[in-house]
Amino acid sequence: MTTVDDQRIAELLRSVPVPEPRVDLGRAVRDGRRRRQRRRVGGIAALTVLAGVGVVGAVQVGGTAGPPAPAASTLAVSPAEAGSATPRPPVTCQAEWLSQPAGGPVAVANEVDPTGRHIVGDIGTGQEDGLVVRWTDGRPVVLPRAARHAAAVNASGDVVGTNGDGTGWLYRDGKLRFLATPPGYDAVLVQAVNGRGDIVGTARRSDDSHQAVLWSTDQPQKYRMVGQRGSSATGITEDGTIVGTVGDRPYRWTPQGVGAALAVPDGYPRASVDSAHGEWAIGMVPGGQRNGAVQMLPVLWNLATGAVSLLPFPGASGVAGNGEVLVVDGAPLVVSPDGTSRRLPGRPEVRATEAGTYLAEAISDDGLTVVGAVYENEAWRPLVWRCKR
Secondary structure: OOHHHHHHHHHHHHOOOOOOOOOOHHHHHHHOOOOOOOOOOOHHHHHHHHHHOOOOOOEEEOOOOOOOOOOOOOOOOOHHHHOOOOOOOOOEEEEEEOOOOOOOOEEEEEEEOOOOOEEEEEEEOOOOOOEEEEEEOOEEEEOOOOOOOEEEEOOOOOEEEEOOOOOEEEEEOOEEEEOOOOOOOOEEEEEEEOOOOEEEEEEEOOOOOEEEEEEEOOOOOOEEEEOOOOEEEEEEOOOOOEEEEEOOEEEEEOOOOOEEEOOOOOOOOOOEEEEEEOOEEEEEEEEEEEOOEEEEEEEEEEOOOOOEEEOOOOEEEEEOOOOOEEEEOOOOEEEOOOOOEEEOOOOOOOOOOOOOOEEEEEEOOOOOEEEEEEEEOOEEEEEEEEEEO
């Protein structure tokens, strides 16, 4: 964390008013509380999976163009700026390499479980030849070659993902099992798994109709459809709250399956939810166009209150259960709900210094473990940041 970073963030946060919730707060509280920004590496293979279920468009993260000026962020001003007498304890972080049990120029840690113990990633050329790796306490295990494109890992080390042909899979207790594709659908896109063993994703037909789906790690060949036609599920919290979309509206479902729309920032026609942890969710709204691509702007929801805010940053790749946001800002940055921030350090032997050298993809619930990669000499290498308070 630097004084310059905190001052810049505090200025951004002071420049906009605090928003009022735009949903029924009582209903939001009753409903309960839970990447994702699409991956920027992993290349053609990852995009092939997404295109197969019809969710890829021309988008660009960040930028300044957009409808009205950003609505507010729920992140508060730094305690130092507000005159607090009880500053947060300092956080120190260290970047550590993750071992590579296989070769390939694209090796990226994509996800981490809520505890920070289990990490998953992909190693390969960025094509369909990638291998899925799970690191547990730093020790790597290569999953069977029939598994491609890991999406999430839970606190038990269960890994879920989707192959390039739209087949969902589960790796549990050393065995690979496949998820049921609901009859009448051609493919699924698996997105998340929680500690209870709930798996969520979306089933899609060739005519592009689709619906959210819930599976279980105990019985992966059984499933329950969630919501209505036109729904999709992108995340699930530890208590079973599902987030996603219905049409072009952000949505949430209680563990009992009761759905309700989430608020959209003022001045924006629609929004999507990417992931959720604890009482927080992040997503995107479409801004203006630049070079023929729609610029996607990051959004934060507080699922306990229903409040929504447009974040004053180029992008966000993750949110922790404690509300800390992993910011896409040229170099990894973690911003707390009170507005304080910390830059994640690099490795001393990495000489590259340009923006984008370090990629931070996911964050643990306590905000103390961040995973990603570093790009140097035309190759990506997997990395984990371990932090202490």
